[in-house]
Amino acid sequence: MHKYNWGIIGTGWIAHEMADALNEVNGEIYAVSNPNEESLYKFAKEKNVKHTFINPDEMITDPDVDIIYIATPHISHYDYIKKALNAGKHVFAEKAITISAKQLDEVIALAKSKNLILTEGFTLYHMPIYEKVRDLISIDKLGDIKLVQVNFGGLKDYDPNNRFFAKELAGGALLDIGGYATAFARMFLNEQPEVTLTYVEINNYPRATEAKVTYTLDAHTESHEIITAGDSAKALNYEVMDMQRYISQGHDDGQLSLSQDVAHILNRIRDNWGMNYTN
Incomplete structure (x- = not known):
């Protein structure tokens, strides 16, 4: 199996779980980023991460990073996804991958134009x-x-x-x-x-x-x-293995199209409720 270098943005509880999965599947983690230095260095030491970045943008542009894993609140996913794709990185973003179907349609088109894999972290x-x-x-x-x-x-x-x-x-x-x-x-x-x-x-x-x-x-x-x-304890391991398989085979088995449909369904619900997260 090809070795992929993952860079993690965020150090919350789901990032901890994914780090455990990455260490179990790949044996190592290339990088992690968090503006909170205390959380960053504690996470890196605990999860045996090779490189740390206070600024996520610097990690995204690191030429040795293959995959960006986004584990921040969903409101920031869209910007990080665009930056990562424009830097030529494959992206695995936790759900919800974006906060609107419009945002997701845009980053899907961007990923396709750059021949990159974009995936959402739905364990199921x-x-x-x-x-x-x-x-x-x-x-x-x-x-x-x-x-x-x-x-x-x-x-x-x-x-x-x-x-x-x-x-x-x-x-x-x-x-x-x-x-x-x-x-x-x-x-x-x-x-x-x-x-x-x-x-x-x-x-x-x-x-x-x-x-x-x-x-x-x-x-x-x-x-x-x-x-x-x-x-069930290996749920995130399966995510890691599938993401790496998608990159190796050059397509995602249609997974992202399911996420796109889900985003549009949730968008219609929000419209019916009159809810706008950007207010």
Whole structure:
């Protein structure tokens, strides 16, 4: 496998998880950047990162960096993505990849024009269990999909300064867990429905490892099959491996087009709500 040098922007909790995944998959991390020097040097020492940059722009232009991983609040993703792509770097950005569909359309076009890979950090796009479920769908073992029902929730203590609540940081559930629910549904919404004879139940779906398949034999009789794949603890490892595979093969298996559809769906919801993060 080709060696890729990753540069991380941000040192929050998800950056810590990704750093662990990068160390496990690649054995090393090339660089990390954060204007907060205390957090920067603590992170670099803990995660054994070779190079540190107080200014993210300097890391982005480092000729030895192949991939920029963006782990900052989503409000800053758009600017960092553009800078990285214009510097000739592949980009892996945490969700939400941008705060609007317009922004995402723009950076997708930029990535394509420069023949670079741009990917969003939805773990569910990379968990092995979904490949098994898609295989079942592709061979018509589940019949045609008529309905996708998704439930996802969480509870956090209210803090107006936290990115989960602060509107100026594009906070709120819509771009956080709402993106997961929409992305999950979108993966299974390209089938024309006729008759539903079976259904699949997947719990903890952002990092799922098990799917329960129910076969409805008649009006009263059911049989069940449990499908397992992957390890939830390695969710970010799968992201790293897929990102590097995308670069090596020169395309992303259509993953970014799913993110684009999700962004447009969430944008319509925001328009209906009359919500504008840029206010």
